[in-house]
Amino acid sequence: MSDRARLLAEHLRHRRLLGETEVFCEPGMREDILTRAESLTRKAGRGQATEAVTGAARVSTAASTAGSTIAAPLDRELERLAREGPTAEILGIEDLERLKAVSDACTRCGLHATRTRPVFADGSSTARVMCVGEAPGQKEDETGLPFVGRAGQLLDRLLASVGLGRSEVFICNVLKCRPPANRNPSPEEIESCSPFLRRQLSLVDPELVIAFGTFAARTLLNANESLGRMRRQVHQYEGRPLVVTYHPAALLRNPGWIRPTWEDLQRVREILDDGARAAPGDNHG
Ligand code: SF4
Structure with missing residues (x-):
């Protein structure tokens, strides 16, 4: 052809x-x-x-x-x-099923050529909490599900420790396709893929967002700060609290960060219990 x-x-x-x-x-x-x-x-x-x-x-x-x-x-x-695909039309898609279908066919960036399959999301479309990670890894690329394998199991345990089951959250990544050899996402790839994430956020409309890792936090906050700085406060994304914490894959490499991550998730629990939309913070998004 x-x-x-x-x-x-x-x-x-x-x-x-x-x-x-x-x-x-x-x-x-x-x-x-x-x-x-x-x-x-x-x-x-x-x-x-x-x-x-x-x-x-x-x-x-x-x-x-x-x-x-x-x-x-x-x-x-x-x-x-x-x-590139039509950004404005992606932002206008009215249900998650169709948004997934469009992402499954997406060729907006070069990652479509090396992916096995795109990884759209997992969990409840009516979740109170949306978890955003970086990008699919090898297992995710093979299964089509985000946060599987050892990092996913650790995420499940961390969420369970604050009373959140995987079925009660919506989990997705900044990028829907795996970067080769799990390299960092490029700014161009993040820009190409971000309409899908933005639309997921508006369709699920969670009470609270958790950004796992630097790329998710920087993308959602449109910031260029270190994870350490971004963790220091509860931010806002389009009127809802946004908590920044470590990526579970980083915790596997640095077990000493598990405790501060658990403390971040305790903060999530407190905000949810207090009524998430009323939480203070900076406004982003
Ligand atoms: S990473 Fe995102 S923008 Fe790139 S091809 Fe996959 S779905 Fe499309």
């Missing part, structure tokens, strides 16, 4: 995942899309080509209607969508 055909298939798939029933385009572009979709059908007959045709069948026959055109040249728009 040529690059142009692949981009077209990707674009139409994105639009369909976003629940759109029509793709509006300039009259000349409509013919271009249909011609390419037919060509894809002949060449491949299955997979992306089928999806492209399914999407192309939705290309509006009213494409010449005034006001229904897109301004950018078709190829540039397709390239942008395949590379």
